[in-house]
Every structure is written in C-alpha cells, then in structure tokens.
Amino acid sequence: MSSAPLLLRLVANSVSISHRVGNIVRDIMKKGELGIIDKGGKNDFQTEADRSGQRCILASLHRMFPKVCLFGEEEEDGNDQVPADWIVGEMSEDVLRHKLPAQYANVKDEDITVWVDPLDGTAEYTQGLLDHVTVLIGIAVKGEAVAGVVYQPYFNYQAGADAALGRCIWGIIGLGSFGFEPKSPPEGKNIITTTRSHGTRAVVEAVEKCEPTDVLRVGGAGHKVLLVLEGKAHAYVFASPGCKKWDTCAPEAVLHAAGGKLTDIHGNKFQYGPTVQRRNTGGVLATPTVEAHKWYLDHIPQDVKDTLPRS
C-alpha cells in the first residue's frame, strides 16, 4: 500500500481505473451490442458502456476508499455483479511519482466528493463519432474541483489499424495537468466549440454573439475542454442548463490546473459538494486562460443569461 497522501492515491487509482474503463468501452463497441436505453430527454441515451463503466469505477473506488462520497451519472440498475477483473486496485506510478501540493496534504475522506461520468458523449458514441467520447472522474475537496481524470478511449482511432488507442489526461490544481500537449489557439481566429446534439436557440445565440470565425459542434463536455486545452478552440460556450456536475468536475479541474478557467455563463464558480443540485443551470463557459474568459462573459447577451439561473 502506498504511503502517499489520500488525494494523490485517489487520483492515482482513478487514472488506473480509467484505463480499465477504456478497455470496457472499446470492447462493448467491438462486440456491437450497445444495449441503448433512451433516458427520455433530448438525445439522452444510456448504453452498456455507460452502465458497465460506472460499475467498474464506483466498485473500484468504493473498495479502495470506502469513506469517500461518490456520485455517478447513471442510476443503479440493480445489477451489483461486478466481475473481479473490473475491480482495479492499482495506482498509476505516473501519478504517484509526483509530490502532492502542500495545501492538500491533510485532505480527509469526508472532505472529498467524486463525480463520475462513465461515458461523456454517449449520443456520439452511439453514432460512431468515437473520439468525442471521454471517461470523466472529477474530485472535489470541500466543494471545489481540485483534481480530474479525462480518459479518451478512441484517441488516435483515425491513425490506422496499428495505432495504440486511448490516452489519459489528468491534473491536480497546484501541480499541473499531464497527458497532452498544451498549445495556444491560433491568433487572428476565434474558434468556438459547443454542443452538436443539445442545441437550443439560446445556445446558438450565445455562440453567435461571441463573434466566432469558426464553430466546432462536437460531442462531450470532456472532449470540448480538451479542444480548449490543445489550442483547437478559443472557448467552449454552452448557454444551456443541460450539463451536470459529473460533466464539468473533471474537465474543470484539469483546465484550472493548466491555467484555464471554467465557470457558468455568469462567471460563477461551480460548487461540487455532496448536497449541490446535479444540474449546472447556469450553462458552461471555458477558456484556456483566465484573461480570455472575461471577453466571452461580456459578449454573452444579458437576455440569454437571464434564461439560465445561476448555478
């Protein structure tokens, strides 16, 4: 058992678990038995990958950290059979070799809330837009997103049959973010990324008022934050109450650890404690730097903001 502090062990275990979930997600797609259930909302589906992925993550974390509060997107389906090889006790050495920032050295189990999105971008997964999909494990301490794991199971899938699939991006505030190449977005452009399957009039209007030169309509909150981190988009603008805490907790922590900023479209920080409402009613706005964030905040019209209650 590692003697590393609790938060570092939790991140290290989450990274190892995310790799396992990546295998589960790819295996289910390969078999082609997606087991799609319509959850009733707009483009709101659940597949066998969502169900199995969540069981793997929750069972593993619960085994290692029984006192930590865990929340997952999917409702329990009464199937508590978790195959033994889905219980991941391993802790990533990539994480454990780092030193946890001093401010988190004494974090206790009861300070932590974990928000799990076993598959983000499910609509796109069912449509074969595979690189839009991520596995999200977000870790909040006293209500603030401080660490996150964003695993992209199909990274590289267009690179040919021999390419190794998947990558894990993770970060801790005060330590940094890892697993990708940080890049600034191109000068002279204003590329905005937003939803492709959950658009509304307010969503479109907010994007238009931010004067985009290009709009990238893609799936997944995790995927869109990756576009911001890698300089492929200048901002992620989503003026809708559709995202939930498990969609934003991990991406927010990774982005903040890399120097960016993610809030609702009023500029309010999200809270991630165990008693918060699940919905991010105030929408989502993310930029690669703190400075860039205000420009977008100022360009989203007040009448759009008025339709989205503060989170």
Ligand SMILES: Nc1ncnc2c1ncn2[C@@H]1O[C@H](COP(=O)(O)O)[C@@H](OP(=O)(O)O)[C@H]1O
């Ligand atoms: N109107 C809505 N109803 C249900 N879920 C929504 C939604 N708007 C956004 N979401 C969820 O927020 C995440 C990002 O959305 P999008 O891909 O449209 O940008 C997706 O997570 P999941 O795929 O994990 O459900 C999506 O389902």
Ligand SMILES: [Mg+2]
């Ligand atoms: Mg969903």
Ligand SMILES: [Mg+2]
């Ligand atoms: Mg999601």
Ligand SMILES: [Mg+2]
């Ligand atoms: Mg999901």
